[in-house]
Amino acid sequence: MNANTRISLDDKAHFSIADLAEEFGVTSRTIRFYEDKGLVSPERDGLTRIYSRSDRGRLKIILRGRRLGFSLQEIKKMLDMYSPEGEATDQLNYTLKKCKDQLSKLVSQRSDINEAISELEEGIRDLEAHLSSGNNAGKKSSKKIA
Amino acid sequence: MNANTRISLDDKAHFSIADLAEEFGVTSRTIRFYEDKGLVSPERDGLTRIYSRSDRGRLKIILRGRRLGFSLQEIKKMLDMYSPEGEATDQLNYTLKKCKDQLSKLVSQRSDINEAISELEEGIRDLEAHLSSGNNAGKKSSKKIA
DNA sequence: GATAAGATTGACGTTTACGTAAACGTAAAC
């Protein structure tokens, strides 16, 4: 009657590279690439990689990090700062700082994009105006670009 | 008394590469690079490049395009579609389409960024909560990342 | 045991927009 009885329902103990690739919607190449960069280090059965649930968790974090716009380097640092024994405070603080940095970067990016959007909308209006008015005005009226 | 009397006030007939580099806040290397890519083709005095006002205009367009997030390739196409004799309608239509495309790209990017910002803000809140509460709770409580 | 399916490694390719260094030319200034 313990919750113990059901193991390997949703979460098995270990996964193949293809398992995780499919689960997370990336290619195996990508996962190997992350390993190359030191972001995960699955065990091996011979040559074959075997991923633990912990590895799977790291992968999840990596991909979330990417969605949030972190570089793999930054993600690696965040992951590296976690050592199972020591205080996680450092890691949390580091991650927190990075999150805040990233937040301001994104906010700033958003401003840029908003400006570009405005400019584009304006430009589109002008273009459409030219096309509907200047269109009827003849053939040699335009002297716009160069 | 004609406005003819004042030439070379703001706009000279031609400019050096350094002139334009400074005016637009880019390096000469950048401008030469654009030439490499076929975006401008200044005349030459021997080897030295001489930019006309038309060239300067193209440069202005190029840089605005970049600000709006267009690739140099796209900008080149827009510029190329302008042939001084023919109807500029094609070019305008092309540019218009590209602008609209870019607009939706940017709008979509903005959504992504907004989502990331929300996630980050939430994450930051959580991190700060953990840091202020879990901080006092002892040394071996954390099991967050892997 | 032959063929196919999936895994692994290694290495080069891709994309974009320039940076950077080397080696040389040209022209004005002192």
Place this chain on the structure above:
DNA sequence: GTTTACGTTTACGTAAACGTCAATCTTATC
């Protein structure tokens, strides 16, 4: 006549995150 400043070409370097072979290896299936 030489320093100084600016200009030129050529060509390799950079950054990020993988993609894309190619060759080899193991494992499973019939």
